[in-house]
Amino acid sequence: MTSNSLTSALRETLALFEQSGTPLTTTEIADCLELGRRSTYDRLDRLVNHGRLETKKVGANARVWWRPTEPQTEDEGFNAWPTTVESLVDDVLSRVDVGVFVLDEDFEVAWASEAVERYFGIDRSQLVGREKPELVESTVAPVIDNAERFTERVLATYEQETGTERFECRVTSGDGREERWLEHRSGPIESGPYAGGRVEVYYDVTYRKRRERKLRENRAQYETIVDTVEDGIYAVNEEMEFVVVNDGFCELTGYDREELLGSHVSMVHDNDKIMPRVESKLQTVIDTDRESARIELDIRTKSGEKVPCESRFALFPLEGSYGRCGVVRDVSDRLEREQKLQRRIRQQKSITKLGRQALEVRDIDTLLTEATRQVANTLGNDYCKILDLDADADELLLRQGVGWHDGIVGSATVSAVADDSQAAHTLRTDQPVVVSDLETETRFSGPDLLREHDVRSGISTIVGPSDDPWGILGTHDTAAKSFSTHDVNFVQSVANILASAIARHADERELVRQRERLAALNSLNEVVRETTDVVINQSTREEIEETVCEFLAKSDSYSFAWVGDVDTTSKRVNVRTKAGTKGYLDDIVISVDPNDERSNGPTGRAFKTGEIQTTQNIDQDPSHDPWREHIEAHEFRSSAAIPIIHEDAIYGVLNVYSKRLNAFEGEERAVVEQLGEIIGHAIAATERKRALMSDDVIEIAFQIPDVFEALNAESNQNGRISFDHMMPIEDERYLLYGSATGDAIDNVRSIVEQLPYWESVSFHDEGKKTDFEAQLSNPPVLSVVASAGGSIKQAVIEDGDYNITVHVAPTADIRQITKTIEETYPMAQLLKHRQVTRRDNTTNRIQRVLRNQLTERQRTALEAAYHAGFFQWPRETTGEGVAESLGVSPPTFHQHLRKAEQKVFDHLLSPVLPTQPPSPRTE
Known part of the structure; x- marks a missing residue:
């Protein structure tokens, strides 16, 4: 073998290099061979010695290797x-x-x-x-x-x-x-x-x-991992242009991959500020042989938003040069957590400091001022305020605060009841009220105080218990912002500290006030109980009114009382009954004429509105000025004018006076108002009883010619319509039973279409004579007759003319009934106005007894079933149908009907009828 012969290990290593001369790092070769860096380096060095590879040092400790181009041809x-x-x-x-x-x-x-x-x-x-x-x-x-x-x-x-x-x-x-x-x-x-x-x-x-396949698989796996990672991954070349970005980086910046690749890094951050820091970090990496560096920066997104991020980056070889790659992570959540932690620490310190001051500071306003300053500073808000609730005036005084315009603190007020008031909404809510952006708020629109100060967000919470608040602690900012649960808890904690301090400073005064109030409530409850027991057993309206006034005047909580009604001719209030007045009413004139200033007092307002009117401090109430001299002589401080009402009828006004300030508020007001309802119900029951028991009645008969023309209703002017029976059900609603000839059925439908208080009508057995059932809501004529304890004797429309006959007790307000009929039907003609004696027959006596024996619900169920044809055979309606008309469930209807039938049969089948009707019963 020659000196240039290669071992299999060297051939394996050499095979990883391409003929093109692309350089590879030691780390890349080691990863492919699955060897350590030292063993890989030894192989590469031997290949250089054989002349098969060339190498070059880069950086402080790095080196790249490549395969030289062979000079000889392949042939x-x-x-x-x-x-x-x-x-x-x-x-x-x-x-x-x-x-x-x-x-x-x-x-x-x-x-x-x-x-x-x-x-x-x-x-x-x-x-x-x-x-x-x-x-x-x-x-x-x-x-x-x-x-x-x-x-x-x-x-x-x-x-x-x-x-x-x-x-x-x-x-x-x-x-x-x-x-x-x-x-x-x-x-x-x-x-x-x-x-x-x-x-x-x-x-x-x-x-x-x-190896190539494995490299491809590894690369594909690497690319998959890179694209799957939520963090942003990028690589840039020497010119600081993006060459690689993953999906996470695209999502972070808001740019598409195509927009980023080839673009300069200044697209996503401030290059002038960031690059000097990056180069310094990179030099540190080279000098210390570290693998990577870290830097925090703001990434600028496509929309211009800045996202705080952390970037870890390192150098990497790129086609004979070096680039930079890194991982970018959005650290907004981490920074937010750190800021929240610091904010919680500041809040805890503030609460600790304020709690100590609450124990040491004796002046409550000094404590309130310090609390508003600490809340605003701790939350970084522009404003903070303490609102002191004045329940009598339904408003809150801005007692202490920071950030507000000059002259606002100590004088400005906000409504405690207005729908657009955040403070009013807070008083109606058990939990703190948080507003992120007032411009998009739907619960309220915001009072002028907040809008004049450009308030956009804030937190408000009750100071004191929600059912008896002292006031409100509120903090606001001119910017729209979100508040955390810890922020809300911090404000609530401050409010709790203030509530405890206020309660501690006012304990003695509150105890005295509570004792007085408790005594008044006990006295008033006793009056209500005794009055209720007495009025039920009285036979006349006068006796009921006298009993009420006497009990109230004798109590320790009240000075005197009187009952008045209105003279419709003079529009002045007449004194019907009085007790303990000591001459106060002798020269007093009270009017209900809107053009008379003497109608602006509590009594006049009660008649006009039908609602209780109270004065908690008469000395400061200008509506009492017309009678100021009389008031000063009798030394009372508060009053209440309670309408005596039953359904829509006002029988009069009960006036009660007390030497106590704020005597008619809270629970005491509610009890007094209930007293007016009790008296009204008792008087109405008495009037109905008298009308039923008396043989003498006032009969009023009217004729309304061409009634359909008066009502602007279409009609064929034919046929006969008879209104046979009317009965109240609930909520000022009535059932009306009648009949119509076949040619008048369309006329009934026309009435329903034209008159808004005729809600619906249903017909049974249409033919020559058809029965119908109509549901009415607050019909003017029928309502006033019913409230007066009267009855419709006859009501018939025949050939277009409407004839109606009414029976009422001699003591009823005949003028009001006549006025209502004439206002409803301007063409009405009074035919009769006379006193008549009803025949004393057995049927009438039995009806009287049954009216006193049956409860109102039993009587209503029985009458509705009878007139609806429930007792006909075959039945014209079912129990479910009657129950639906009455607005009750079928079991409830059948229960009342069975009890009514039992009482009816007891009277019909018993050997002897009672000679005296028992007292009325209520259910």
Whole structure:
């Protein structure tokens, strides 16, 4: 073997280099050979000594290697072929693992190497003398993958007598041969015994091909991993242009891969600021033999957004030069976590400091000021405020704060009830209210105070318990921002500290106020209980009103009370009943005329609005100015005007006065308001009872000519419509039962279409006379008659004219009923207005008894079932249908109906009817 002969290990290493001279690093060769760097270096150094490789040092400790371009032509080796086969066998061919065919000038096999047998599975002794073209087609080609292509290329060298021909082929396994890759080389023999022939050489390149395949697989795997990694991976050349980017880098920057490749790195970061730092880091890597460096920078995305990132990078050889590759990771979350941690630490320190100050500071306003300053500074917000709730005025005073315009703190107020107020919403919410952007907020629009200060975001929370708040702590910023749970908890913690401090400083005052309030509530509850018991057993309205006023005046919590109603002619309030007034009402004039200033007091407002009106501090309420002299003489401080209401009817107003400030707020107000409802219900029940028990009634009869024209409703002016029975169900809704002749059914439908309070109608057994059931909502005439305890004696529309007759008690407000009918039907003509005596027959007496025995729900169920045809045979409706009309479930309807039937049968079938009706019952 000559000095340049290579071992198999060196040949294996040399096979990794291509003829093109592409340099490889020691690390790359070591990875391919799966050897250590030192062993790889030794092999490479020996190949340099053999003249097969060249090398160059790069950087401080790195080196690259490449295969030099061979100066000789590829034909040169074949042209130098020895002149005798014996010398070839002796000197070279028998000693190397190469398949060789020597062909004479007739292209017959003159000699074949031993390797031919192993490569192709051919007996070498049978090859000599055979024509090579025939041998290729019959014997060699069949064991080659893509035999047709192989045959075509080999035979072409014979036919065209070309020079050196070089290509690769794959031998398939089978019949004792192994799968392998061979590199075919052939060339003409120009001298010697076989001149005119050819030499075909097959080199086994299986190892190289497998290494190449492995390299390709590794590269594909590497590229897959690179593209799969969420972090951004990049590589740039010496000109700082991107040559490689993965999907993660594209996603991070917002650019497509095509946009990045070939572009300068300044596309994604500030080159002037970043590159000096990068070069400094790289020099440190070279000087210290470190593998990589790290730097933090802002990546500029395609949209212009800056993303904080960390980049780890290193040098790598790139086509005879060096580039830079690295991994970029978005560290926004990490930085945010670090900032949140620092923020939590600041918040905890602030809470600790404020808690200590809450124990030491005696002036509550000093503590509030310090709290607003610490909250604003800790959260980095522009504003912070403490709102002090004034429940009487439904507003909150900006008591202390930081950041607000001059003159705002101590004077500005915000509504505690307005829909657009964040403060009002906070008071209605158990949890802190967080606003990220007021411009997109849907729960409220924001009061003027916030908008005048360009507020966009903030947190507000109640100071004190949510059911009895002292005020609100709020912090705001002019920028839209998100607040973390820790931020919200911090604000809530400060609010809790303030609530504890405020409660501690006000304990004594609060205890006194609570004692007074408790005494008033106990007294009022006792009055309500006793009043409720008494009014139920009284027989007249006057007795009920007198009882209420006397009980209230005798209590320790109130000074006096009186009940008034309105004279519709003078529009002034008449005193019906009074107790404990001591002459206060002697010269008092109260009006309900909107043009009279004496209608602006609590009593006038209660009549006009139908809602309770309270004055918590009469001395500061200008609506009491018309009676100021009388007020000062009687020394009361607060008052309540409670409407006595049942359904839509206002019977009057109960006025109660107290020497206490803020006497009618919170629970006390609710109880007093309930008292008005109790009295109203009792009076209504009494009026109905009197109307039913009395033999004397007022009969009012009206005729409305051409009622359909008055209603702007279409009508054929024919037929008869009778409204037979009306009954209330719930929520100011009524059921009306009637009948219509066949030619009047369309007229009923026209009424439903025209009148908004006629909600629906259903018909039964259409024919000559058809029954119908209508659902009405707050019908004006029927409602006022029902609220007065009256009844519709007759209501008929015949040939277009509407005749209606009403029976009410002599004490009922006849004027109001007449006024309502005339307003509803301007063409109405009063036909009768007289007092009549009802016949005292058995049916009427039984009806009276049953009305007193049946509860309202039982009576409603019985009447609805009767008029709906439930008791007809066959039934005109089902229990489910009646229940649906009443708006109750079928089981509930049947339960009330069975109880009503039981009571009816008890009275009908008992031997003797009771001579005195029992007291009314409620359910």
